[in-house]
Amino acid sequence: MMQLDEMKHPEKRFSHNGLTHVQEEETMEHPNLTSTQSAARAGTPRGMTLVEIMIVITIMASIMGVVGFYVFGTLTQAQTKNAKMGINQLEQIVQTHYMLNNKMPSSLNELTEGDNPLVESEDKLDDPWGNKYIYEHSGGTNYTIYSAGPDGQQGTEDDVKPGSGNDG
Numbered sequence: 001m002m003q004l005d006e007m008k009h010p011e012k013r014f015s016h017n018g019l020t021h022v023q024e025e026e027t028m029e030h031p032n033l034t035s036t037q038s039a040a041r042a043g044t045p046r047g048m049t050l051v052e053i054m055i056v057i058t059i060m061a062s063i064m065g066v067v068g069f070y071v072f073g074t075l076t077q078a079q080t081k082n083a084k085m086g087i088n089q090l091e092q093i094v095q096t097h098y099m100l101n102n103k104m105p106s107s108l109n110e111l112t113e114g115d116n117p118l119v120e121s122e123d124k125l126d127d128p129w130g131n132k133y134i135y136e137h138s139g140g141t142n143y144t145i146y147s148a149g150p151d152g153q154q155g156t157e158d159d160v161k162p163g164s165g166n167d168g
Contacts, residue, residue, distance in 0.1 A: 076150060079128040083147040083160040090125070090133055090145050091162065093118045104143060108135045127160070 048056075090108065097105050097118055105111055111119040119125060127133055127147040134154060137143045149158035 079150070080160055082128045083149075084162065086127060086133065087145050087147065087160070087162050090135075094135075094143065094145070098141065104137050104141060105135075106137065108133060108145075 090111075093111055094105060094108075097111060108119075108125045109122060111117065112122050112125070125132055129147070129150055129152060131148050131152045133145055133147055135143065135145050144161070146159055146161040148154045149156065149160050151158055
């Protein structure tokens with residue numbers, strides 16, 4: 001009669017030269033592996049579980065969110081500074097136009113007209129967000145040039161004006 005331990009671990013026993021040898025049976029899953037080898041292999045990781053993959057994706061998404069927040073914040077600050085430099089350049093060009101023509105331009109587009117335009121093309125009159133700079137002439141030599149900012153709407157708090165301190 002087979003003992004309980006032998007039923008759990010089926011093995012082939014045989015004697016040779018007075019010594020008892022044990023030969024393990026091949027497993028059904030892997031015919032070339034013995035039951036001991038198969039059990040050892042079952043304990044080794046074969047890959048990542050769905051939960052592990054979801055944890056890794058969550059961690060990566062969190063990192064990307066933090067990095068993205070700072071990158072896009074820095075990008076907005078750089079665009080704002082670029083807009084201020086564009087405003088300063090346009091103010092100098094308007095002053096040059098006044099000195100050459102003894103009158104203020106009626107619009108920024110006037111700076112692109114004539115035989116010797118002060119601005120090469122109208123696309124040079126665009127702010128970093130692709131909108132036209134806004135020129136308001138209030139009489140005499142008084143004028144204001146500003147950008148509507150990232151939202152493209154005049155009169156909102158993200159407007160970029162000279163000396164506004166709006167650095168993003």
